[in-house]
Amino acid sequence: MPDERPHPYDALLLLSFGGPEGPDDVVPFLENVTRGRGIPRERLEEVGQHYFLFGGVSPINAQNRELLAALREDFAAHGLDLPVYWGNRNWAPYLTDTLRELVRDGRRRVLTVATSAYASYSGCRQYRENLADALAALQAEGLTPPRVDKLRHYFNHPGFVEPMTEGVLTALAALPADVRDGAHLAFTTHSIPTASADTSGPVATHGDGGSYVAQHLDAARRIAAAVRAATGVERPWELVYQSRSGAPHIPWLEPDVCDHLETLHGAGAPAVVMVPVGFVSDHMEVLYDLDTEALAKAGELGLPAVRSATVGADPRFVAGLRDLVLERAATERGERPERCALGALGPSHDVCPVGCCPARTPRPAAAGADSPFA
Template sequence: MPDVLDSTPYDALLLLSFGGPEGPDDVVPFLENVTKGRGIPKERLKEVGQHYFLFGGVSPINDQNRALLDALRKDFAGHGLDLPVYWGNRNWAPYLTDTLRELVTDGHRRVLVLATSAYASYSGCRQYRENLADALATLEAEGLELPKVDKLRHYFNHPGFVRPMIDGVLKSLAELPADVRQNAQLAFTTHSIPTAAADTSGPVEEHGEGGSYVKQHLDVARLIVDAVAEETGVADRPWQLVYQSRSGAPHIPWLEPDICDHLEERHAAGAPAVVMVPIGFVSDHMEVLYDLDTEATAKAAELGLPVARSATVGADPRFAAAVRELVLERARGERGEDIRPCALGSLGPSHDLCPVGCCPARAPKPAAAGVDSPYA
């Protein structure tokens, strides 16, 4: 039998994700949730939803979260960690507020949150914290006893997140035709965000060109490049951080270059092949399936450029083990014990509590699980 691991003071883990439609009738209501308050007409949302309709109106993200839930529960049980795992979404069922209500009804009072976003940014961190504050406000209005909610630190540079991606790149390189494999280039992809949001991502002292968002992605890319070079014996393989899934107004500057533009440029420069590495995403959800596997792959075929797309971490057992390690690390810290946070690369482990001014929104809103949380 495994040793019993101590997660006190925490008595539950909440997997917090974006959510997605699970059938054609869900697509427009889901997009209405995502764009709430922006006044986007329903006809426009139907146009945007074509990506989902290509896949039967079903986003893969919910099944991927179910697989991650299963992996976490199996890992915890197999290592003697008695910590129930719940799941809630920002934009579709199971909704975050409903899940928090269930947690409270089940008697849980100290909750750790794992967000399915590994990096610092408004949309990848603070917006989740705002959603938590909104949900807690709803429960408070209902007269329920509120749990104390903390969020696990950013895990972009944890070995359990990085190593599966290294293996994914090695596998993708091996699948390329032998005559282009040696000189194939790497395109590390992540979600484009407005440059203003990137520049103010992370703590105030890290604000500047690209902020923490770009710095963190570049650090992960370098870790993967170095490991791939060591294991393939190919040094100085060209690589670049590029972006995908832009959705904003044309007049607002967003991070560039776009992956399709990058493929065109690399083809024109004589690149023999490109491996697309979606380091910005935890699982193969819709933006990976459409923007990379559909749109970017079609662009590459049009160019006659061989491409491969490496896997995200998904429900890899090493990622589940990393979550367990992060839970135990945070629990030890809350108990006042010595901890040695595990992190690769040059940036070190991220903060446990988001400081004031970290990833600010254009219109400030209360956010839980930070120094400035109204629910401390």
């Protein structure tokens, strides 16, 4: 365990996606998300209906506020003198504004934790591109941007895996006793284009789903094994996908969770637990695509189904992030801290190498080996 010194870092940045906080925010938020794609307003209003079902409010900002408060409380309780800031890619508080605040506060070395646990363009590289854009904007204003690093992927850290495992056990207990032991586990994550999946992670891992699929499978395998150890029951499980949003002619990762539920029902599965292993908190794609659409599909089929919890602001997850912050700080000081990871893949890289999760159109990205702001 690394010691309790954050040096050389003088701030932690919680970096997330953002979401609308009222009906009037929905379409402008979606315009931010889809900027440059030429999607007509009518289509955005159609997509926005998912948000309007929940009063036009995405839960993600409230969940980030809870995580922000939990990190600050945990750091203070452990004597860790590291202020925590929060910025979003697509809604207030905007990333550029938060970095500007960091500069005003005299912060020079910033460590970033993104609310995405896995390697992929949308889950890592795009955040790094947004960081580069924001740092360039500060530079254009005549400010000296801070050096920004990014925390390694935490999909296989005990602070992520253990709360996910407990969530599955709690969900199993909510099933009727006569179907509980036969319940299948459906580990769900966001579908992405297969081309993006195949090029996710370092170049050495490209192909056949790349790091995106491999990391999800590793986490799912570890959680399934822990559930088996706790219950004494070997349960069938599969990694499935949700929330596809691309053009129909472009291949995306499959099977879709609703299709998978139909397959399970047809095969005679007595019940299923949907495990949102790809998500850190219960944001809109969990509340709508799983809690609304997928549970409705299971109801139509007569298939008993429950959804397990995400890690949210679980104290073990928060403590895991603290552990990772201290690990990275010690590494930057030239020390050799223990790098905790479960499963078969081991700890991820600290610095994204050249060619890691490339975009189709190359853009500068911060917090990597090819960062223009090193």
